[in-house]
Amino acid sequence: MTGSATRPAGSVHGWVAHLRAGGTTPWLAWTEPSDPDPAPTGRVLPGAQQLELLRRVNLARESSARPRGEGDHERTRLADRVLAAPAAGRGKADLPVVGAASGGFGAQPVDPATVSAHELLRVASTLLADDLVALGPDPVRRGLPRPWRRRFRLVGDPVVTTAAREHLLGRGRPEGGPRPFVVAVGGPLDEMLAHTWTQRCFEHGSRPWADWLRFWRERDQLPARVDLDDSIRRWGGHRPYVRVVTDLDQLPAHLGVRRLPEVRVPGADQAELARRISAVVGLRVPIGERPALMRTLQRRMPDTGVPPVVVPPTEHDWVASSAARTTRALTRAGYPVVGDLADLAPRAAVRPGLSRHGGADDRQVLELAIRMIVDPGWRTGRERKVER
Numbered sequence: 001m002t003g004s005a006t007r008p009a010g011s012v013h014g015w016v017a018h019l020r021a022g023g024t025t026p027w028l029a030w031t032e033p034s035d036p037d038p039a040p041t042g043r044v045l046p047g048a049q050q051l052e053l054l055r056r057v058n059l060a061r062e063s064s065a066r067p068r069g070e071g072d073h074e075r076t077r078l079a080d081r082v083l084a085a086p087a088a089g090r091g092k093a094d095l096p097v098v099g100a101a102s103g104g105f106g107a108q109p110v111d112p113a114t115v116s117a118h119e120l121l122r123v124a125s126t127l128l129a130d131d132l133v134a135l136g137p138d139p140v141r142r143g144l145p146r147p148w149r150r151r152f153r154l155v156g157d158p159v160v161t162t163a164a165r166e167h168l169l170g171r172g173r174p175e176g177g178p179r180p181f182v183v184a185v186g187g188p189l190d191e192m193l194a195h196t197w198t199q200r201c202f203e204h205g206s207r208p209w210a211d212w213l214r215f216w217r218e219r220d221q222l223p224a225r226v227d228l229d230d231s232i233r234r235w236g237g238h239r240p241y242v243r244v245v246t247d248l249d250q251l252p253a254h255l256g257v258r259r260l261p262e263v264r265v266p267g268a269d270q271a272e273l274a275r276r277i278s279a280v281v282g283l284r285v286p287i288g289e290r291p292a293l294m295r296t297l298q299r300r301m302p303d304t305g306v307p308p309v310v311v312p313p314t315e316h317d318w319v320a321s322s323a324a325r326t327t328r329a330l331t332r333a334g335y336p337v338v339g340d341l342a343d344l345a346p347r348a349a350v351r352p353g354l355s356r357h358g359g360a361d362d363r364q365v366l367e368l369a370i371r372m373i374v375d376p377g378w379r380t381g382r383e384r385k386v387e388r
Contacts, residue, residue, distance in 0.1 A: 011030070012045060012097065012099075012100040013045070014030075014032055015027055015030045015032075015051075016045065016046065016051065016083070018030070018032065019051060019054045019055055019058065019079065020054075020076060020079040020080070020083070021076075022058050022061065022062075022075055022079075023055075023058060024055055024058045024059050024062065025055075026055070026111075026112070026113045027051070027097060027098075027099075027111060027112050027113065028098075028099075028111055028113070045096075045097065045100060046083040046084075046094070047087070047093075047094025047095050047096070048094075048095040048096065048097050048109075048110050048111075048112040048115050049087055049092075049094065049095060049112075049115055049119045049120055049122065049123050050082055050083050050084075050085060050087075050094070050123055051083070051097065051112045052112035052113060052115045052120060053082055053120045053123050053124060053370075054079055054082040054083060055112070056120070056366075056370055057078070057079075057082060057370055057373055057374055060370045060371065060373075060374045061075075061374050064374060064375065078373070081127060082123070082127065082373075085123050085126045085127050085130075086123070086126055087119065087122035087123050087126070088122050088123075088125050088126045088129075088276070088279065088280045089122050089125070089276065089279055089280075092107060092119060093107060095107050095109070095110050095115065095119075096108075096109040096110070097109060097110070097111075097112060098110055098111050116362070117361075117362035117363045117365070117366040118362050120366055121273075121276060121362060121365060121366055121369060122276075124366065124369035124370065124373060125273070125276035125277050125279070125280055125369065126280050127373055128273075128277050128369060128372055128373065129277045129280035129281045129284060130280075130284070131379055132277065132281060132293055132296070132297055133281060133284045133285060133293065135296065135379050136293070136296075137289070137292035137293050137295070137296045138295075138296045138299065138300075140166075140169070140292075141166075141169070141170040142169055142170065142172070142174075143169070143170050143171045143172035143173070144172045145172045145174070146171070146172040146173060149172075149173055149256050150181065150255070150256040151176065151177035151178065151179065151180035151181065152168075152173075152175060152180050152181050152182075152183055152255055152256070153175055153176065153180045153181070153182045153183065153235050153237075154175060154183050154185065154255075155182060155183070155184050155185070155225070155228070155231035155232065155235060156183075156184045156185035156186055156192070156225070156226075156228055156231065156245075157185045157186065157187055157191075157192050157195050157196075157225075158195055158196050158198075158199035158200075158225050159195040159198060159199050159263060159265055160185050160187075160195070160248065160251075160263050161185055162199060162295075163260070163261060163263045164185075164251070164255065164260050167257075167260055167261050168255065168257065171257070173255075173256070173257075179241060180241070181241050181242070181243060181254070182232050182235050182236075182237035182241060182242045182243070183243050183245060183251070183254055183255060184228045184231060184232055184237075184242070184243070184244045184245065184335075185245050185248070185251065186228055186244060186245065186246045186339075186341075186343065186344055187246060187248070187343060187344070188323075188343065188344065188345065188346050188347045189226065189319050189322060189323040189326065189344055189345070189346050190310070190311040190316075190319050190346035190347060190348065190349070191346075191347065191349075192225075192226045193213065193216075193222075193223070193226060193311060193319065194265075194308055194309045194310060194311065194358075195265065195308075196223050196225050196226050197209055197212050197213075197271070197309065198265065198266055198271040198308060198309065199225075201266075201271040201272070201274040201275040201278060201294075202266070202271070202274050202278075202294045202295060202297065202298040203278075203290070203291045203294055203295070204278065204282075204287075204290060204291065204294075205275055205278035205279050205282065205290075206275055206278075208272075208275070208359070209268075209271075209272070209309050209357060209358065209359040210312070210357040210358075210359065213311065213312075213315050217315055217318045220318070220322075222322055222326070227326065228244065228326060228330060229326060229329040229330055229333060232244075232333070232335065237335075239333070239334055239335060239336075242335045242336065243335070243336055243337075243338055244330060244335050244336065244337045244338065244339075244341070245337075245338040245339060246337065246338065246339030246340060246341065246343040246344065247338055247339030247340075247343075250338045250339065251338075254338060264303075265308045266298060266301070266308065267303065267304060267305070267306035267307060267308055267360070268306055268307065268308055268309045268354055268358075268359050268360035268364075269304055269306040269360040269364040269365045269367075269368045270298075270301050270303075270304070270306070270368065271308070271309060271360075272359060272360045272365045273301075273365050273368055273369055274294060274297060274298065274301070276365075277294075277297065278290065278294055281293055281294065300378040300379070301368075301372070301378060302368070302371060302372065302375075302377070302378055304364070304367070304368055304371075306353060306354075306360055306364055306368075307351040307352075307353060307354060308351075309354070309358050309359045309360070310349055310350070310351050310354060310358040311346065311348075311358055312356065312357050312358040313348075316346065316348050319346045320345070320346055323344045323345050323346055324345075326344055327341045327342075327344050327345075
């Protein structure tokens with residue numbers, strides 16, 4: 001079949017039925033007889049994004065072990081969900097399939113196999129967001145209150161402080177109280193920026209990584225969580241009750257515990273997929289419920305080995321000047337430092353496997369999304385990682 005040849009409606013719907021049954025044949029290679037029922041799905045022909053995503057989901061199912069107890073009903077139900085899912089966010093409307101369009105208006109027909117990973121992710125993120133909302137947030141572990149223990153307020157590196165805050169809450173050590181110690185967790189500024197964007201993706205969402213960095217660089221400002229001096233002053237920290245900690249090995253002692261759980265920084269593909277899912281979750285639930293759902297996703301999302309995002313070389317000069325400015329402000333304030341303020345200088349790390357912008361490639365993100373669609377382990381808890 002050529003790309004411009006129009007085929008009968010029955011042939012097109014026959015291919016859709018093939019995909020619903022678990023088939024993986026690309027549209028331009030489809031040569032089977034037409035389906036006798038011209039509308040087997042009971043709806044208008046799905047868009048090329050949905051059809052190609054379903055074909056890739058079927059390919060992934062073929063190459064992975066089938067979950068125990070899964071049958072034809074579950075497979076068909078998943079297929080129908082994929083075909084009915086709208087594409088979220090900015091992008092193209094449902095694209096007609098080349099050879100199946102009869103009208104002369106609207107988007108140009110395309111070969112589904114050529115649809116970009118970005119377009120497929122728009123559909124996949126809708127499916128995963130609906131799964132997450134249906135799952136609901138994990139319960140928050142709260143230990144028996146221990147009011148006699150040291151009071152604290154954590155600021156600084158969001159990935160580190162979020163993990164520490166949850167661990168301490170589980171031990172009956174919530175933040176706040178009378179005259180708490182303000183513990184400001186610092187580190188290389190480029191890593192803190194990456195951690196801030198990553199954590200935002202798992203809370204309320206964010207702009208794409210490169211756009212987010214450009215936003216702050218053009219204003220020559222730091223995000224509130226990264227600006228340690230501003231964070232300390234915002235919480236009313238006074239010199240005797242402030243600790244700036246850049247040596248993370250010493251952090252537990254200044255929070256009154258023997259140890260803290262190991263911090264796992266989400267990979268660039270995980271953060272980008274969470275960013276896309278967060279945008280859809282924000283349309284499904286009230287704004288106050290989104291962070292708990294996204295934190296549940298962060299704990300349950302499978303690890304693919306892709307490294308976290310990094311600041312690209314084009315932003316290194318701005319990050320270095322911002323780190324020097326922060327160091328001067330903390331030095332003038334005279335806060336006690338556990339470690340060395342020189343540790344705030346960026347490391348300019350280079351990690352292979354990321355795009356030139358320091359983030360994940362859309363294809364890496366799509367692979368993770370399809371893995372989560374195919375394997376329900378993240379929803380059932382089979383892949384869940386529990387912090388202790």
